[in-house]
Amino acid sequence: MRYRADTISNKERILQTMPPQENNTGREGYEYLPHTADAKFRAYGITIEKAFENAARAMFNVMIDTQPISNKVSERIEITSADLDGLLVDWLSELLYLFEVDTVVFADFSISSLHIGKDECSLSATAYGEPIDLARHRFDTEIKAVTYNGLTIEESSEGWGVQVVVDI
Amino acid sequence: MENNTNNEVVDLLKQIDANTWEVPIDHKSGMRVPGRIFVSDRLIPSLDRETIDQVANVATLPGIQKYSMAMPDAHLGYGFPIGGVAAFDEEDGVISPGGVGFDINCGVRLVRTNLGCQDVQPRMTELLDNLFHEIPSGVGSKSRIRAPDSDLDDVFINGAQWAVEAGYGVQADLDHCESGGFIEGADPAQVSIKARKRGRPQFGTLGSGNHFIEVQCVDKIYDRDVASAYGLEEGQVTVMIHCGSRGAGHQICTDHLRVLSQAVKKYGIDLPDKQLACAPARSREAQDYFKAMLCAANYAWMNRQVITHWTREVFESAFGGDMDDLGMDLVYDVTHNVAKLEEHVIDGKKKDVYVHRKGATRAFPPGHREVPLAYRDVGQPVLIPGSMGTPSYILHGTEAAMDISFGSACHGAGRVMSRGHAKHEFHGETIKEVLASQGITVKAAHPSVIAEEAPGVYKPSGDVVNVVHDLGIAMKVARMVPLGVVKG
Numbered sequence: 001m002r003y004r005a006d007t008i009s010n011k012e013r014i015l016q017t018m019p020p021q022e023n024n025t026g027r028e029g030y031e032y033l034p035h036t037a038d039a040k041f042r043a044y045g046i047t048i049e050k051a052f053e054n055a056a057r058a059m060f061n062v063m064i065d066t067q068p069i070s071n072k073v074s075e076r077i078e079i080t081s082a083d084l085d086g087l088l089v090d091w092l093s094e095l096l097y098l099f100e101v102d103t104v105v106f107a108d109f110s111i112s113s114l115h116i117g118k119d120e121c122s123l124s125a126t127a128y129g130e131p132i133d134l135a136r137h138r139f140d141t142e143i144k145a146v147t148y149n150g151l152t153i154e155e156s157s158e159g160w161g162v163q164v165v166v167d168i
Numbered sequence: 169m170e171n172n173t174n175n176e177v178v179d180l181l182k183q184i185d186a187n188t189w190e191v192p193i194d195h196k197s198g199m200r201v202p203g204r205i206f207v208s209d210r211l212i213p214s215l216d217r218e219t220i221d222q223v224a225n226v227a228t229l230p231g232i233q234k235y236s237m238a239m240p241d242a243h244l245g246y247g248f249p250i251g252g253v254a255a256f257d258e259e260d261g262v263i264s265p266g267g268v269g270f271d272i273n274c275g276v277r278l279v280r281t282n283l284g285c286q287d288v289q290p291r292m293t294e295l296l297d298n299l300f301h302e303i304p305s306g307v308g309s310k311s312r313i314r315a316p317d318s319d320l321d322d323v324f325i326n327g328a329q330w331a332v333e334a335g336y337g338v339q340a341d342l343d344h345c346e347s348g349g350f351i352e353g354a355d356p357a358q359v360s361i362k363a364r365k366r367g368r369p370q371f372g373t374l375g376s377g378n379h380f381i382e383v384q385c386v387d388k389i390y391d392r393d394v395a396s397a398y399g400l401e402e403g404q405v406t407v408m409i410h411c412g413s414r415g416a417g418h419q420i421c422t423d424h425l426r427v428l429s430q431a432v433k434k435y436g437i438d439l440p441d442k443q444l445a446c447a448p449a450r451s452r453e454a455q456d457y458f459k460a461m462l463c464a465a466n467y468a469w470m471n472r473q474v475i476t477h478w479t480r481e482v483f484e485s486a487f488g489g490d491m492d493d494l495g496m497d498l499v500y501d502v503t504h505n506v507a508k509l510e511e512h513v514i515d516g517k518k519k520d521v522y523v524h525r526k527g528a529t530r531a532f533p534p535g536h537r538e539v540p541l542a543y544r545d546v547g548q549p550v551l552i553p554g555s556m557g558t559p560s561y562i563l564h565g566t567e568a569a570m571d572i573s574f575g576s577a578c579h580g581a582g583r584v585m586s587r588g589h590a591k592h593e594f595h596g597e598t599i600k601e602v603l604a605s606q607g608i609t610v611k612a613a614h615p616s617v618i619a620e621e622a623p624g625v626y627k628p629s630g631d632v633v634n635v636v637h638d639l640g641i642a643m644k645v646a647r648m649v650p651l652g653v654v655k656g
Contacts, residue, residue: 036216036244037583063307082430085442093422100415101365103308132308139307140616141587142376145270145418148429148442149246165246167270167418168377168587 020044027158030058039143040150040165044158049111051153051160052091052123056109059092059146059166060099064139069107071128080122085151087114087121088162092146095127103132141168177215181205187635191223191236198228198438204235206573208635211240214584214627222249225440229254231261231449233514233521237573239528240635241582241627245269247443250527250583253576255512256449258520262437263454264446265428265461267524268507270421272461273468274379274412275503276551276579277345278562278648279476280398282495283405283487285385285651289607291486292383292652296611298482299381303475305374305656306613313371313474320368324356327466328501331473336372337498338491341473343540345501346530346548349469351508354462359416360423363460366415367467372474376656378621379411381479382553384560384648394546394564394645398499406648407483407496408560409475410553411656412505413468420464424457449522458507458522465506472501499562500540500549504529504579512574523574531565531577531642539565550642552633555581556610557603557623559649561633563642577642578633581626594622612655621655 020029020042028050030043041058045051060066077094081087095106106129114123144167152163181189184204189212191203203223207215219242226248227236233255242251247266256262288295304311315323323330328349331337342349374381384406389395400406413420428445431453437446447454476498480491487494507524514521532539532548539548547564554560558581569575585593596615599622603610612618636642 032588034589035586037250037586038246039587081426086426086429090426097362097366097419101362134306134308137308138614139376140591141620142307144377145422147246147270148425148445151442167246 022158028054030054035165038165038168040163042161042163044161046159048160049114051162052088052114053109053111055088055162055164056092056095056106056127059095059143059164060106062166063141063143064105064137066107069105070130071108072130073104074126074128075102075104077125077127078122080120082120084116084121084153085148087123088151088153088164089146089148091123092164096143096146098127105129105132105137143168177217177220178212180217180220187639191220196221196224196228196440198440199224201227201232201235203227203238205238205242206635206639207240208631210631211627211635215242216244218244219249223252225444226252226254226267228440229256229262229264229444229446230437231257233257239576239578240632241527241578241580243583245526247441248524248526251578252526253524253528253573255521255523255574258449258509258522261449261522262446263449263458263507263522264444264524265421265425265457266444266446267526268421268461269505269526270418271412271505272417272421272464273503274505275468275472275501276408276410276553277472277476277501278499278551279407279479279496280400280499281405281407281483284403285405288383288405289651292609295383295482295486296609296652296654298486299479299654300611302478302482303372303374303381303654305654306376309373310369311371311373315368315371317364320364321356323467323470324359324463325354325466326350327469328473331470331477336474336477341476341498343542344498345469346503349473350466351462353459354466355459356463358456358460359420359463363416363419363423366419370414370416372471372478373414374411374475374656375414376617379656381475381654382408382560382650383652384408385651386646387559387649388647390644390646397543397546398549398562398645399497400499400562400646407479408551408553408648409472409479411471411475413464414471416467417464420460424460427453428457461507465503468503469501500551502529502551512570523576525576527579528576529579530575531563531569532575533565533567533570550577552578552629553580554629554650555623555626556621556650556653557606557608558626558629559647561629561647562645563633563637564645565642566640568639569641572639573641577636581629581632583625584627585625587620590622590625591616591619594619594624608650609652610655611653617655
């Protein structure tokens, strides 16, 4: 291959930032799965709140190395959706929206409550990050949106696992 | 799945002719029509099983006509495959945002010049630096234009026409743009406050990902008469611009997908993939989406028009004279992510259908009333961008396309490798050097963006174009090789 890299550039950053860890209470973290054009990931949590938080971490980490991002600013987020799949998509979509219009890059998330109802699901959360500074923040390709394609939310003996494909 | 080799895939398909493969109607339960994938033997190895399943999924949607199709650049998408084409009955069919995508009216335009390649090549670094400086690109970039809300409404309704009236271009730009630079019927009342907030600061911004501005050299003419009608000749510099509707389009799709994913339950539509959410074409939910989608489509035509204007300014200050002296006319502008209400002949009868093209280009024939007068004798220009290291092509639409593919052809080279894999496989700086040794200069915010879009992550553009040419759905007119690329 003429274009083959002699050094591995960003792979470690992308794939190994928060590998799922097993511990005596369950599974935490996220991992990326192969996808030809877009980005696909699975996020895990001992609770569904943790799984949703880790999904948000996985999403932002597609665009930028979130490790050095501080918790300088925070935004409160309230979401109500018709069902649980919708809640996950709406949660991540809201974060992308705030990222773009408020020009804040988020790296940490805390979901204080998540309610699963028959006709409605909702969550309350706080997202933490810092204002985008293009002189310091090196972004890879931007995420356009969150898709419903291959979306799964599952509970197992290890906790909760969600799978998401985002459009790039 | 990536790079699989494909007995498994071939076994699932039935070969109809050299470049046509059928996905049998029993591939998946619920298919209403068979699938048709247009690929050559050379491209079959890059087709994966999941893409075939996505073609089959689309075939289950109500009111689908003839076949669920995929172009030779087809690859795995979400909902529809990328490269997917499907038409749904205006009365009994559906409209689906999954058949358009989030980047509504992502598209390509080609600007010609009077400049010779040898005059431009030595100044490429300066030219790309200036384009990069003048046209905001990449994540977080903002436009110099601060539009009031009333202008935003005007853009949603009038698209590129708003830009021309505001001084960003000339009337001929609209004459040479698919749909004249805007589609009638857009309704800004269907656009959320969120989409407006995202759209307002992004007039004339390139975005990121596979979007680019490329300075090219016409290096081969296949059809002298048609090339002459398009104003193209060998050795001439052209500029290609590839981008879409930015945050406004992404938000409009997100907002309406939310509504349509619930409408599916209301109308009792059984979906194999939630991203195929849709509603009966005449329902309020589908029509609200369609009118909002047209707002985004029109926004994208404004966006490419403003970028064209700034590109002309960069060339004017570099080479002197104005756009007329430099011959910087718009050859054509195509959208490759859109749904349109069109009339097609199906089973010998004229019928109104919603044609969804998701990563596919309209390719209308000579004589069609939608083809600009200047090109009506030769057919609509079909613009197919290559990757950073491979040529782009201009083809013309044909009558065969109306018969075979609802007047559609491919839209690009088609990805075969994921972005994560690309960054593992390729090193941005190395690719930049290899391309430089081939006479191609690349300017990007930083190298990993180059790695993600390395030529090796795409199918060879020539192989893709040869399939549509051999099928006769779009015929080769000219080939353009890259001289310089600005990546978003």
